[in-house]
Amino acid sequence: MSVRTTAEVIARFNRAFTDREAGLLADLIADDCVMESVQPAPRGERVSGREACTQWWTALVDDLASQFTPQEVIVAGDRATIVWTYRFGDGPDQWVQGVNVMRVTDGRIVEALGFGKTAGEVPLAAEPDAA
Template sequence: MNALAAVERFNAAFDAKDVDAIMRAMTADCVFEDTAPPGGQRHVGADAVRAAWERLFADSPDARFTAEEVFEAGDRVVVLWHYRYTGGHVRGVDLFTVRDGLVAEKRAYVKG
């Protein structure tokens, strides 16, 4: 599976808010860097990353990400996105690293 296909699989699970499927799309030693101010919080390992997804979906059940542009560069994928939540919206970018067909790292940055 190429990097773009791996991220598309991850994004489909994310859009469905299916934490089990998200985690199946990630490596056991995965890393997620979120957009929490001021510089984001780093979650390392499947347990920590799973907890971050569960918290995100519980805290904002009606929120939706829309991918605006996606491109691949070797084992990296860049996703420009628009996030709509109750009371507002924001734009940002995710930088993915893929290893062996699974997302190994997702670093998120927000415009603002």
């Protein structure tokens, strides 16, 4: 089996969210993956390891009250930048913009750093009290 390119990995990662298919994440996450979410400010929550990162992203994929939408993807070698919007409600002000800076090694995500334009706290599916 050939190793997926960075572009292929990121396209499948994004498709997991747009198609709401958490199963697409299954073999995309490296054992030593580190993910930092956009919140809480200023540094975001740090999640480490394949299982923890997969659980965090799966909760976001499965949250039907929210929608992650990639706007643009820029790939350069083992790095990718995903420009996105995240809608967390139906109101006109219930969305944010941001970017994820991703790194892929041997066909798996090893790093995902999230940065967002937020004015205060935004409810994320991975938070225990988000509903």
